[in-house]
Amino acid sequence: xxxxxxxxxxxxxxxxxxxxxxxxxxxxxxxxxxxxxxxxxxxxxxxxxxxxxxxxxxxxxxxxxxxxxxxxxxxxxxxxxxxxxxxxxxxxxxxxxxxxxxxxxxxxxxxxxxxxxxxxxxxxxxxxxxxxxxxxxxxxxxxxxxxxxxxxxxxxxxxxxxxxxxxxxxxxxxxxxxxxxxxxxxxxxxxxxxxxxxxxxxx
Amino acid sequence: xxxxxxxxxxxxxxxxxxxxxxxxxxxxxxxxxxxxxxxxxxxxxxxxxxxxxxxxxxxxxxxxxxxxxxxxxxxxxxxxxxxxxxxxxxxxxxxxxxxxxxxxxxxxxxxxxxxxxxxxxxxxxxxxxxxxxxxxxxxxxxxxxxxxxxxxxxxxxxxxxxxxxxxxxxxxxxxxxxxxxxxxxxxxxxxxxxxxxxxxxxx
DNA sequence: GTCTATATTAGGATAGAC
DNA sequence: GTCTATCCTAATATAGAC
Numbered sequence: 001x002x003x004x005x006x007x008x009x010x011x012x013x014x015x016x017x018x019x020x021x022x023x024x025x026x027x028x029x030x031x032x033x034x035x036x037x038x039x040x041x042x043x044x045x046x047x048x049x050x051x052x053x054x055x056x057x058x059x060x061x062x063x064x065x066x067x068x069x070x071x072x073x074x075x076x077x078x079x080x081x082x083x084x085x086x087x088x089x090x091x092x093x094x095x096x097x098x099x100x101x102x103x104x105x106x107x108x109x110x111x112x113x114x115x116x117x118x119x120x121x122x123x124x125x126x127x128x129x130x131x132x133x134x135x136x137x138x139x140x141x142x143x144x145x146x147x148x149x150x151x152x153x154x155x156x157x158x159x160x161x162x163x164x165x166x167x168x169x170x171x172x173x174x175x176x177x178x179x180x181x182x183x184x185x186x187x188x189x190x191x192x193x194x195x196x197x198x199x200x201x202x203x
Numbered sequence: 204x205x206x207x208x209x210x211x212x213x214x215x216x217x218x219x220x221x222x223x224x225x226x227x228x229x230x231x232x233x234x235x236x237x238x239x240x241x242x243x244x245x246x247x248x249x250x251x252x253x254x255x256x257x258x259x260x261x262x263x264x265x266x267x268x269x270x271x272x273x274x275x276x277x278x279x280x281x282x283x284x285x286x287x288x289x290x291x292x293x294x295x296x297x298x299x300x301x302x303x304x305x306x307x308x309x310x311x312x313x314x315x316x317x318x319x320x321x322x323x324x325x326x327x328x329x330x331x332x333x334x335x336x337x338x339x340x341x342x343x344x345x346x347x348x349x350x351x352x353x354x355x356x357x358x359x360x361x362x363x364x365x366x367x368x369x370x371x372x373x374x375x376x377x378x379x380x381x382x383x384x385x386x387x388x389x390x391x392x393x394x395x396x397x398x399x400x401x402x403x404x405x406x
Numbered sequence: 407g408t409c410t411a412t413a414t415t416a417g418g419a420t421a422g423a424c
Numbered sequence: 425g426t427c428t429a430t431c432c433t434a435a436t437a438t439a440g441a442c
Contacts, residue, residue, distance in 0.1 A: 027229050106310070106367050107313070109371050110367075110369075116370075120370065121379065123374070127376060146398075149377070154398055158360045161363060164313075164364075164367065168323055173356065187353065191349070195402050198401065
């Protein structure tokens with residue numbers, strides 16, 4: 001049963017997500033969020049007490065969206081190169097749905113006092129098995145030898161960077177046209193896959 | 204001859220650079236900049252009239268540092284693959300000197316009303332010859348065939364991303380240790396080069 | 407050119423009526 | 425639960441003495 005409370009809370013969360021994702025914690029204004037949710041500032045505070053708490057709610061939501069993705073598909077018994085392709089696929093698909101996510105997270109992880117650090121520190125233990133598994137694949141000769149950490153960062157960089165730097169890509173590389181940008185970002189799925197495979201397949 | 208004016212102006216610029224690079228336009232405080240420059244707020248305004256104008260001065264300075272780099276070395280008569288290696292070398296060297304630059308620019312290019320856009324739009328004409336030259340190298344068979352725009356973004360992503368996402372790399376991939384992070388970033392020079400070369404060299 | 411003191415505004419937060 | 429009105433602090437900016 002949907003009370004009015006639930007309904008308003010959802011409106012607030014939706015509005016806050018939109019605003020915070022684009023402007024970040026420091027750029028966002030409570031007034032703007034209230035306007036977008038078609039309520040007033042006082043009601044924002046009634047539901048979330050403070051800007052910090054509201055922001056934390058949004059940040060947590062987006063983090064749970066972004067981070068757990070890798071692990072899911074990675075530990076199957078498919079050949080390693082296919083698993084890499086799947087990871088790239090999943091990530092680009094996620095980013096096409098949330099293009100502002102990379103810039104948002106980069107902004108946030110470089111902001112002092114961000115709650116993001118609490119979250120980030122825990123992830124160390126989550127990624128160790130992945131690095132280990134990459135090393136195993138290398139030892140089996142499924143992939144060329146290199147430092148697993150650098151492979152991870154290379155894949156992440158190629159997937160994430162064009163989204164974080166969309167405004168530059170759009171205006172510098174393409175000709176300022178939104179539809180060209182969208183097309184370009186969609187192409188990343190296959191482009192990154194092919195590029196990575198060429199770089200890491202044996203011989 | 205150095206008047207007191209020059210001296211103070213330099214102190215302000217140095218302090219403002221430090222603060223703005225780390226905190227961005229919205230996170231920085233005039234008081235903090237004044238403190239760092241060992242002067243008071245009023246003097247900041249005496250020299251630069253407003254926070255906006257001061258920020259613009261810093262932004263312009265950093266942009267002129269970051270953007271014109273590529274072109275310089277790119278149009279020599281060296282083999283294409285060697286030129287790519289040189290570009291990577293120059294960029295990673297620049298980033299090791301200014302590790303906060305990527306996050307700063309990503310923050311800024313995603314901020315509405317940023318003066319960065321005026322600058323960014325002009326760069327379209329600067330990069331066209333580079334894309335053309337890449338295409339030529341592909342047609343000559345010096346490199347594998349792909350969309351030049353994606354090659355540029357791949358190189359840029361691998362160079363820039365680990366700097367933009369330093370806090371995450373440090374805590375998630377490495378073990379929260381600053382010296383490990385530094386070592387890792389230095390390794391990027393050779394790692395990126397080798398990775399790119401494997402991905403784009405013919406056959 | 408540099409300071410202290412003050413004005414001004416913006417923005418987060420609360421009180422209190424309904 | 426929702427609103428209007430108001431408070432309070434932080435932050436940019438200016439006035440005016442030295």
